[in-house]
Amino acid sequence: MTAADDATRRAAEELRAAGCQALDELRDLVGILRTAPEGDHTPSAAGFAELIAESVAVGIPTELIEEGDPALASPVVGRTAYRVLREALTNVRKHAPGARVNVRVEYDHAQVRLTVRNAPPNGTSRSALAGTGSGLGIAHLRQRIELVHGTLRAGPCCDGGSSVEATLPAFVPTSESAV
Missing domain, CATH: 1.20.5 (Single alpha-helices involved in coiled-coils or other helix-helix interfaces)
Incomplete structure (x- = not known):
């Protein structure tokens, strides 16, 4: 230099x-x-039902369909899938109020596939809520997912709704799996 x-x-x-x-x-x-730090209490796939219930409680009709065994997802994959679902449902609340949401999770030995699809909004976006956040939620999720060799697609659908689809390897070795 x-x-x-x-x-x-x-x-x-x-x-x-x-x-x-x-x-x-x-x-x-x-x-x-690495193993989740002591302060990281992010739920895993077991927390999906709670996220769905929260969505329904705030007026977003949401349905969860799970296929396969959630135990096939390693802990880091379960936490990552939880974060994807949380971000997708938050985006529906902000940008598509009243839209019906379908969440589909498929577990198999090779991968976990999570699809969150919402219909077009039934109401008007509340500008105060829509303007909150950094605007980087999906970008940060994409980086996290790519680090574990998964993929994330997010964007509008032809009917005016939107979709988020994450495909993750079912098993990502961590120090948790060595125990």
């Missing part, structure tokens, strides 16, 4: 920046694969 010519200095700076980014990404991955 102290070389005499500009090209060498630029190349060294690019290499340094790439190394820093790689270390940051590695730290994120290690953080996800």
